[in-house]
Amino acid sequence: MTEYNAGRVSDYADGDRKVVVCGESEVGVFKIDGEFYAWHNRCAHRAGPICQGRIMKRVLEPVAEDHTVRAQAYDEAEFNIVCPWHGYEYSIKTGAHQGNPRIRLRKAEISIRDGEIYVRV
Numbered sequence: 660m661t662e663y664n665a666g667r668v669s670d671y672a673d674g675d676r677k678v679v680v681c682g683e684s685e686v687g688v689f690k691i692d693g694e695f696y697a698w699h700n701r702c703a704h705r706a707g708p709i710c711q712g713r714i715m716k717r718v719l720e721p722v723a724e725d726h727t728v729r730a731q732a733y734d735e736a737e738f739n740i741v742c743p744w745h746g747y748e749y750s751i752k753t754g755a756h757q758g759n760p761r762i763r764l765r766k767a768e769i770s771i772r773d774g775e776i777y778v779r780v
């Protein structure tokens with residue numbers, strides 16, 4: 660395994676991401692709720708550049724007592740990334756597709772030493 664520098668911890672504000680070129684592949688590094696997550700930049704659908712997609716809170720459709728849906732809301736605890744090619748939506752924290760948890764992003768290993776983030780592929 661080879662290690663690649665993904666920048667300093669202090670370079671990332673909460674909600675930030677960087678896509679790091681790691682030899683022949685790319686890895687997206689995300690900071691969400693103070694934690695770091697890293698995923699290979701290949702969507703599980705057709706290998707689109709998932710880590711370059713839009714980041715947004717998960718959209719919920721609360722069902723009223725009369726079983727109607729009259730509004731939408733955001734899940735404050737769940738941040739998703741949306742693939743720019745066909746719209747598959749994944750949890751940044753788990754890498755799981757929101758509609759089918761068997762569809763997942765490929766995790767990349769990261770470590771933090773002396774304030775620097777390293778990706779191993």
Ligand code: FES
Nearest residue numbers: 702704705707742
């Ligand atoms: S390649 Fe990502 S949704 Fe199709």
